[in-house]
Amino acid sequence: MTRHLDARTTIHPIPSGTRDVLPDEMRELRDITEAVRGVFELDGYGEVWTPALEYETVLGRGGGAPPAYRVFDDHGEVLALRTDMTVPIARLVATRYPTAEPPLRFCYFAHVYRGVRPHRGQNREFLQAGIELVGSPAPDGTAEALSVLCHALTATGLRGYRIGLGDASLYRTLLRSYGVEDAVGDRLVLALVARDFVALESELARLELDDADAQQLLRVPQIRGGPDVLNDAQGPVAEAVAGLRRVHGLLAPEVADRVIFDLGLARDLGYYTGAVFEVYDPALGAPLGGGGRYDDLLGRFGRPLPAVGFALGIDRLHIALAGEESQT
Amino acid sequence: MSLGLTIAVPRGALLKDTLDRLDALGLDTSEIRTNDRKLLFGDIGVVTMRPSDVPTYVEAGAADVGITGKDVLTEQPERDIYELLDLGFGRCRMIFATVDGPDPSAEALRRLGVMRVATKYYKTAAAYFEQTGRQAEIVEVKGSVELAPLTGLVEAIVDLTATGTTLRENNLVIREELFVSTARLIANPVSHKLKAAAIDAMLEKLRAP
Numbered sequence: 001m002t003r004h005l006d007a008r009t010t011i012h013p014i015p016s017g018t019r020d021v022l023p024d025e026m027r028e029l030r031d032i033t034e035a036v037r038g039v040f041e042l043d044g045y046g047e048v049w050t051p052a053l054e055y056e057t058v059l060g061r062g063g064g065a066p067p068a069y070r071v072f073d074d075h076g077e078v079l080a081l082r083t084d085m086t087v088p089i090a091r092l093v094a095t096r097y098p099t100a101e102p103p104l105r106f107c108y109f110a111h112v113y114r115g116v117r118p119h120r121g122q123n124r125e126f127l128q129a130g131i132e133l134v135g136s137p138a139p140d141g142t143a144e145a146l147s148v149l150c151h152a153l154t155a156t157g158l159r160g161y162r163i164g165l166g167d168a169s170l171y172r173t174l175l176r177s178y179g180v181e182d183a184v185g186d187r188l189v190l191a192l193v194a195r196d197f198v199a200l201e202s203e204l205a206r207l208e209l210d211d212a213d214a215q216q217l218l219r220v221p222q223i224r225g226g227p228d229v230l231n232d233a234q235g236p237v238a239e240a241v242a243g244l245r246r247v248h249g250l251l252a253p254e255v256a257d258r259v260i261f262d263l264g265l266a267r268d269l270g271y272y273t274g275a276v277f278e279v280y281d282p283a284l285g286a287p288l289g290g291g292g293r294y295d296d297l298l299g300r301f302g303r304p305l306p307a308v309g310f311a312l313g314i315d316r317l318h319i320a321l322a323g324e325e326s327q328t
Numbered sequence: 329m330s331l332g333l334t335i336a337v338p339r340g341a342l343l344k345d346t347l348d349r350l351d352a353l354g355l356d357t358s359e360i361r362t363n364d365r366k367l368l369f370g371d372i373g374v375v376t377m378r379p380s381d382v383p384t385y386v387e388a389g390a391a392d393v394g395i396t397g398k399d400v401l402t403e404q405p406e407r408d409i410y411e412l413l414d415l416g417f418g419r420c421r422m423i424f425a426t427v428d429g430p431d432p433s434a435e436a437l438r439r440l441g442v443m444r445v446a447t448k449y450y451k452t453a454a455a456y457f458e459q460t461g462r463q464a465e466i467v468e469v470k471g472s473v474e475l476a477p478l479t480g481l482v483e484a485i486v487d488l489t490a491t492g493t494t495l496r497e498n499n500l501v502i503r504e505e506l507f508v509s510t511a512r513l514i515a516n517p518v519s520h521k522l523k524a525a526a527i528d529a530m531l532e533k534l535r536a537p
Contacts, residue, residue, distance in 0.1 A: 162521070162522060199411070224521060280518045280522055281518075284518065
């Protein structure tokens with residue numbers, strides 16, 4: 001769309017999905033980021049910056065969300081605005097720390113860019129705060145990331161939050177154990193990622209499975225709740241569930257009490273391999289952030305190390321804090 | 329009594345069946361049936377609205393769960409919500425129709441390379457013709473879609489039909505069926521986790537025959 005240029009007007013548009021932040025709001029955002037930064041620093045996570053623009057081929061290697069904004073540089077190379085910080089930090093670790101002794105701990109406060117439909121708490125340019133813990137395998141690394149996450153949220157003053165904890169490979173493992181071919185399994189996983197249990201049920205009905213097996217494949221991804229719900233998950237899912245229990249067993253009580261197990265949790269980024277998690281607060285209808293294990297990602301950049309991380313959406317955290325405040 | 333959930337209920341064609349199912353859950357819906365001006369029924373946790381607004385309220389968390397048609401969900405594919413259950417009622421078909429006789433849309437495609445299609449379901453229609461490899465100019469209309477092919481505005485329509493009576497009365501014939509739509513139970517993704525027990529209890533009762 002071309003904008004009519006009028007020398008007399010003072011109103012000049014900004015792109016869809018972006019916004020200005022003025023001082024009153026900025027003070028509140030600063031309170032949040034400073035509280036979070038304090039926790040990250042204390043827990044030994046060093047802050048980094050990376051360029052907002054990266055080579056598209058480098059981002060593509062990581063397999064995160066596809067970039068929405070691309071430009072050509074002066075050599076005709078395609079550059080893209082980053083869609084998360086996990087892939088740039090994987091690049092940074094491989095490039096700047098090719099021989100450093102793991103574990104490595106990094107944190108960031110950075111804007112990322114996605115081609116989403118702008119709505120409450122979701123812009124196309126948005127600020128994320130997060131950590132990446134590189135070279136620390138499950139369950140200890142996962143437990144450390146969850147602890148840092150809860151300490152950071154508590155430090156902002158957020159009270160009602162819970163952490164949904166699941167496993168990205170769980171449903172795939174379950175499907176294989178019932179002899180479902182991967183090509184068919186892809187459709188089922190797609191339905192689960194789309195949060196469409198009606199499609200999942202009708203896809204399962206088309207497979208020639210025992211009624212009991214089909215019921216199990218529909219029921220397991222709907223299991224969510226406290227530790228007692230894991231007692232129901234026997235048989236083929238037992239291994240993934242045992243992994244979640246090990247993580248949970250390492251958490252301090254104030255962190256463990258925040259955890260809701262969710263055997264259907266499927267995050268839509270391609271690089272997750274094991275435990276995945278999301279942050280929920282009753283004051284907002286969308287997750288405040290999330291993360292998980294990505295044990296294969298660093299290997300794609302030539303430095304195979306297990307890793308885990310999370311990102312919080314600062315705007316969403318702000319809305320949830322304001323919401324909790326108005327409820328009391 | 330309430331179920332501890334805020335439920336977005338669609339006014340219009342799906343209302344009666346929806347209220348019958350809510351009655352079976354133990355909610356007293358008599359006031360909704362008698363008062364069609366009131367929108368908010370706080371004592372039983374019900375808010376009533378147009379079916380196409382239900383995903384908006386549920387996605388934002390202003391309602392924990394909601395009931396709306398698959399036609400609405402297909403038209404709003406970007407909504408971040410859980411689709412939990414096919415409730416079976418409100419059955420109707422999304423169809424592609426033209427006037428009876430030689431197919432004017434095929435003739436338009438053959439000679440002009442593109443057909444014009446009127447619909448209230450812009451995204452549904454655009455996605456369908458893209459998937460089936462046909463070029464279509466989608467004309468979005470708000471009122472009676474059947475009028476558009478009779479006046480020469482378009483060669484075809486994509487619309488929802490339950491009985492087909494309106495199509496027949498306007499000399500229109502169904503050429504293709506896009507999908508069958510029924511009422512669905514949807515949930516907010518955060519409520520689905522934080523109010524899991526209440527939502528699962530509701531699901532279980534709704535599944536019971």
